[in-house]
Amino acid sequence: MSKITPDDNQATNPPTIEDIARAAGVHPASVSRALRGIDKKVSAQTRQRIEQIAKEMGYRPNAVAASLRTKQTNLIGIVVPDLGNPLFGPIVQGLEVELRKQGLMCLVIQTPEEPDERRDVVVALANRQVGGLLILAAESDDPMLATAEQLSIPTVLVNRGFGERRFSSVVNDDSESVHLVLEHLMKLGHRAIAHIAGPSSSSTGRARRQAFEELSESLGIQTRVVEARAFTRQEGLTAALELLNQTKACTAIFGANDLIAMGVLDALHQHGLSVPGDVSVVGHNDMPFVDLIAPPLTTVRIAVDQMSRQAAQLLLEHLKTPGQAPSRRVLTPKLIVRSSTASARKTS
Template sequence: MFPRPPSTARPAVTIDDIARAAGVHPGTVSRALRGISGKVSSGKRAEIERIARELGYQPNVVAASLRTKQTNLAAIIVPDLSNPLFGPIVQGLEQALRQHDMLCLVAQTPTAAQARRDLVTALAARHVSGLLILAAESHDPLLQAARERQMPTVLVNRGTGDREFSSVVNDDRESVRLVLEHLRALGHVHIGHVAGPSASSTGHVRHQAFVDLTRTLGLKRCPVVEAEAFTREAGRAAARRLLDGRSRPSAIFAANDLIALGVLDALHERRIEVPAGMSLVGHNDMPLVDLIEPALTTVRIATDQMSEQAAALFMEHVRRPTLAVSTRVLVPNLVVRASTARLAGE
């Protein structure tokens, strides 16, 4: 057996080491480094901080979290890590929260209800500062567990009708208005909608807005089918049902870009060209949809603003647990590309 080489690692510097070097009680060092005002003079605090830097002191964040029940960890819960929409939002949240010395822990939403509750329980046991949830559904166990534990929680790109949690959301009704007015201006009056799951706030709101606004605009024969998920596969299956209906539309609005890709697959199966035989509009403007053939016309949500405002709102709730619930609504815009065109004969 080979002898183990002598360790070259330096022992960790402790508060006792700093106290000896500064000639003070360890409690004085602890108060100075924690920034407790009125307990240590400014001159002595500066001296202790200098000695700590020179000795290479690193605070024990685990011990601090046990004492304060706070870890400066924000938990970001994402419904589908494979969805390209969420990458920029999570990146923006992480960058914004880092400015507040907050680190991020990212978790994907479990499917089973009990697993969702267990996830929140596990995060609470680790003393996370709060939750940023990109995955809320109606009566979601995630929200029920967060409510029971009174965890600071902000919903991002999702909302709930009861306004029990603060949220930063896209103006989905405005999104639908932009789409319908664009398609109507191109001569389309028979417009179909492949809706998102009704259990999702975005799926429900966009579906309802589509029904309301087609009536307001006098558009008839505007069929709706609901996709089972915000995925390409679910979009393809729903589009097949829409195309098999009695009233085939001349344009389709998909509830998100992944569903739109599934619609495009279904149209290709039936040799229906886009946009010559069918105009197609998505939602979100996720990365790379400008590179598909044809480039997708879609609604762009303000992901940068969404991340910045959600992070700011989250920090407000962490610092002020009794802060009133609020909703911030962001304005979208339509990005017109090659997948929509004037109706033939118009």
């Protein structure tokens, strides 16, 4: 077959289905069916010829026009609580890679603070005919979830979803995380352990606090809990200063995430306490670069790669089978021991 070259008009205007039909000597409907993979009315030989001509002419499907016909785009919305949090970059990257393999593109949005704005985000994504949602930012009674349910948008919760049963979710085993932390600290001789919890509005904040309180009681450990208002270094600092103003008897502090733990390190430094000589510190998530701070942070590593892969797979299953019952996948964490923990100091 001789190579097809666009004429002068096609050089400035992208080729259309009609252009391909003329070149192939078939009806435009046959071209449309062939390029959409509908083979029943188009022979394999004709389809291959049409695909080859389309490729040589540089044809690209009009995604906007296709979405108007099908009422659906190849867009997936990913809603992230804090784009500045280093944890979420690898998760979003993993989701995007998995979905791109299936021809889907991702639209990433940071969660607004106000409830009405959170609801508006989901409505805006629905108006853009997204095929589904991956939400990394669900809170208690979150308007985003109620709106996604009302609009029947296939939705999967990622790293959030404690107690949520309306949607499929892929979450870390937070109870196991806390068990790993307490087991490690007790082996080092710690019996006075504090927890800087995440905000109670967050499912992960509630889950880790609940596990900490229940396991500490069963183990007979002396504990204190102070709640940070957000999963940030600044709020970790504020909460840790509140704790230290109450007591300095704790020999170890467990932060609900690595940023909170970094705030704990700041607070201990302000009080002239060394880590781990005076107080051991443990974080959660093993976000990038916590091995480079001073001292390198002992933390719980969540299975980020598995979380991204399984969340994308779950969403694809819901897209393929609308109405499928929600399911929950729980991933096993791993404790990463570094230099921020050591044997407990003797207390008087």
